[in-house]
Amino acid sequence: MFLDATDLEILRALQKDCRETYGAIGKRLGIAHSTVYDRIRKMEQQKVIQNYTATIDVEKIGMRNITSIMTVYADPKEIERVAEKLAALPEVLEVYTSLSEELLVIAKVSAASQENLHEFIANSVAPLPGVSRIRTSIITKKFKETQFSITNASERLHL
Amino acid sequence: MTLDTGSKILRTVPREKAFYFFTSIGNYTGTSASSLKEFMEKTNEVNVKSLEFHLSRGDFEKWMAEVLQDTELAGEIRRLQKLNLTGNSLRDQLNFTVSRRFKRLTSQPGASRF
Numbered sequence: 001m002f003l004d005a006t007d008l009e010i011l012r013a014l015q016k017d018c019r020e021t022y023g024a025i026g027k028r029l030g031i032a033h034s035t036v037y038d039r040i041r042k043m044e045q046q047k048v049i050q051n052y053t054a055t056i057d058v059e060k061i062g063m064r065n066i067t068s069i070m071t072v073y074a075d076p077k078e079i080e081r082v083a084e085k086l087a088a089l090p091e092v093l094e095v096y097t098s099l100s101e102e103l104l105v106i107a108k109v110s111a112a113s114q115e116n117l118h119e120f121i122a123n124s125v126a127p128l129p130g131v132s133r134i135r136t137s138i139i140t141k142k143f144k145e146t147q148f149s150i151t152n153a154s155e156r157l158h159l
Numbered sequence: 160m161t162l163d164t165g166s167k168i169l170r171t172v173p174r175e176k177a178f179y180f181f182t183s184i185g186n187y188t189g190t191s192a193s194s195l196k197e198f199m200e201k202t203n204e205v206n207v208k209s210l211e212f213h214l215s216r217g218d219f220e221k222w223m224a225e226v227l228q229d230t231e232l233a234g235e236i237r238r239l240q241k242l243n244l245t246g247n248s249l250r251d252q253l254n255f256t257v258s259r260r261f262k263r264l265t266s267q268p269g270a271s272r273f
Contacts, residue, residue, distance in 0.1 A: 068185060118184045124181040126187045136185025
């Protein structure tokens with residue numbers, strides 16, 4: 001899908017606050033609210049906009065939670081299957097494959113406690129066919145967490 | 160102990176019931192054991208930190224009791240835990256305990272296939 005400068009401005013506005021009204025966006029961009037609506041609808045249909053979510057601070061709602069980064073070393077023939085199996089598990093928040101010195105699966109995992117994390121990895125990850133080793137780092141402090149933002153990457157857009 | 164009980168303890172369990180050796184929370188060594196025989200062999204080669212980690216958590220006795228259903232060996236390992244052994248002393252004592260149990264089970268008539 002080709003996006004023009006107006007589409008990108010609308011995306012910037014939505015990434016900043018997805019609850020901003022069509023009217024408010026249109027007024028700022030100098031276009032009719034119906035134009036904003038039509039463009040957003042088109043970008044939703046084309047899956048340029050995939051969803052609208054709420055970012056929750058789990059500590060503030062009193063939920064016990066630890067997050068870890070798990071690196072899974074696996075047989076190259078099984079690596080895709082391992083990644084797919086991990087992606088299907090609710091404890092796994094993100095899954096990637098990577099090629100550094102070895103082919104790896106990297107996953108972000110959430111659990112209620114260190115014991116739950118260990119049980120999950122021992123019972124659900126280590127037994128997966130092809131898994132040869134696992135390294136896990138528990139996150140102790142978060143300094144930044146954000147999604148890709150077009151506001152901060154305008155030089156990468158070819159218009 | 161009946162021959163059936165011995166056979167049950169010495170059987171090979173499915174991979175999801177195998178013992179997976181970790182050195183700390185979430186850090187899997189790549190070594191696993193699906194039977195008592197394999198467990199005995201792997202305790203000789205795995206990083207000794209893994210033996211210390213699992214013994215202190217009671218993971219060995221839990222696996223012996225719940226998966227292999229060998230409460231006698233689970234009890235012997237529990238007693239071993241109280242000795243607070245570390246390093247190669249732990250490896251030697253654990254291997255001695257498991258090997259002795261394995262020999263007792265395999266010396267029963269009809270158990271030679273293990």
